[in-house]
Amino acid sequence: MKYRRTPVPHPDPGSPWTTSPSLPSGSPQTSQRHEQAPARLVAAAGVWYDEVGNLPAELPLRAAPGSPLALPxxxxxxxxxDGLTVVDAEVLAEYEHPHFGRWPAITTRRHGAGHVTCVGTVPGRGTARALAEWLSSAPSSGWGTLPASVTVTTGNCPDGRRAHVVHDWSWQEAAVRAPGDLTDVLDGSVIPVGTSVGLGAWDVRVFVTS
Incomplete structure (x- = not known):
């Protein structure tokens, strides 16, 4: 069997690449690979790994000295x-653990016009939020500061409109400000820009914009 190696392009300005962890599944069947992971991205990412481990419980993280990532x-x-071994990447976050602390948790490296960030674990909610805010300091969706329990996911519809899925992940009601004129997909009502959008406990609302 022949494999075709694809060159790694340079990330576009303002569009950083982020690699997710490759965690062990506990399966007796494993895949053997002849190249270091992350495959074809070692030079661009500035890290490699060949060891992975399960976590029976959450591990605390801390920001690396001088890291631009503000962890909560x-x-x-x-x-x-993932046991990330640094080649020439910048370490953003570290594990607070006597064993896993030998490896960085999150790294980044300039590559071309952008940068490649490697996340060697599944980040907890607070860590994921901090990482997302660091990767994209200016929200492209237009949504501003959100309550701690609220998330917004956006995407393009086949007809060219933009979909906004708003979740409240708590037992408390929440409210957010509409970043534009929103149309509720369930009842067709229009919420003008700047209007407060109410969310019930564990609520989800879906809107579209032109």
Missing amino acids: EGGTATHGV
């Missing part, structure tokens, strides 16, 4: 660890 108090790693 109580930031955690979950599920597993």
